[in-house]
Amino acid sequence: MLQLSHVLNGITVIEIASYIPGPLCTAILAQLGATVIKIERPGGDPMRTLPPLNEAGEHPLFVFLNRSKQFRTLDLRQPADRAVLHDLVRSADVLIDGLRPGALERLGFSDRDLLVTNPRLLIVSISGAPSGHPRRYKALHDLNAQALAGILTSGAGVPQTPGVHVADMVSGLMAATSVLAGLLARSLSGRGGRIETSMLTAARWLNAPALTLALAGLQNDDTLNGHLACYRLYKTADDRYLAVAALEPHFWQRVCLALERPDLVPLQYERSLQSTLITTLADIFRQRSLHEWMAIFEPLDACVSPVLTPTEAAYDGPLNIWFGL
Structure with a gap:
């Protein structure tokens, strides 16, 4: 290095x-x-x-x-x-x-x-x-x-x-x-x-991203603002949160299979179904704790991560990585 x-x-x-x-x-x-x-x-x-x-x-x-x-x-x-x-x-x-x-x-x-x-x-x-x-x-x-x-x-x-x-x-x-x-x-x-x-x-x-769309006279893109079920935060059974950022289809497929809901795979970008899809996933994620979900998702490489507190984030990995050069 x-x-x-x-x-x-x-x-x-x-x-x-x-x-x-x-x-x-x-x-x-x-x-x-x-x-x-x-x-x-x-x-x-x-x-x-x-x-x-x-x-x-x-x-x-x-x-x-x-x-x-x-x-x-x-x-x-x-x-x-x-x-x-x-x-x-x-x-x-x-x-x-x-x-x-x-x-x-x-x-x-x-x-x-x-x-x-x-x-x-x-x-x-x-x-x-x-x-x-x-x-x-x-x-x-x-x-x-x-x-x-x-x-x-x-x-x-x-x-x-x-x-x-x-x-x-x-x-x-x-x-x-x-x-x-x-x-x-x-x-x-x-x-x-x-x-x-x-x-x-x-x-x-x-x-x-938002300012360039505004200058072009377009509405702010809601793709990454939590309006898609595949890219938002979900509350877990212990009132913690998961960050699901399965934007690419192969990541989304891994999430759906982990949830035992293969039927949701083709619905990823169906705009008219997003509110229903979000509710469905929210109900599923509320059934297990953050620790339980991460035990499922950590091995999958599916762009799913825990929402850490500052204290947890500070100790997530070696401390010498701060400003590491």
Whole structure:
């Protein structure tokens, strides 16, 4: 297997960001071998003390995202601390800007000044909304980005607060990708510059299937939204859930045979029968526990999996697979 944990050795990254997107980006870069210097304002990254807290009084996700970094506390409103950052910039390769658009410039760190100090510097910003968007300069969190990207209304039913910070996480991944692309471009041109990413852009990428259909004037495709019996969640006898994703006919056939209902095989895509088919499968799956069903489906390779709790998911496989490279 190709080892990537040292490919960014010798690359120095300055992080001026908080919460999830910027720290996730730099956590990935650190895993690839970069040296990351995290600049915290007095009082620290607010994520440190956001409940729930561990025994050390810090949020476990903060610890996870920042475990391989160096820390500097700087009040960039103070001239002496601004001078420290300028010195750090001279020898850095990347600056992650997780502040509001224009905030760094107001603090005395315009792109022009930064690039005069270090012409090879990559300035990668992670904002709420992209340039040109009417909410560009407004405060924006993950829930706002998901709402504005249509994610919360792409499924069936009433919009609900999501359980996963997808806009935060994916914008961090996009920023990390931007850094890698920027480093490649710099190796060809020898010059740095600013690269922009945003949470809303990331959220729109996640919702691309629905948005592209909307732009084409078509209804949102309900194939993967739980309207097909072969692709949805089912409750088990112990009030747990199975994820059945038997989208291909051969997987669907294995599911039906495991349920001893071969008569259902030809009905997979019969639109007029989906509600009846869903009810039939729901009644069947309610007859056994999650453990009992998985004893049946695990050997079959039929795209059926248990719906795990976060605790179960955290221990599903070796712990070292997290961010494994």
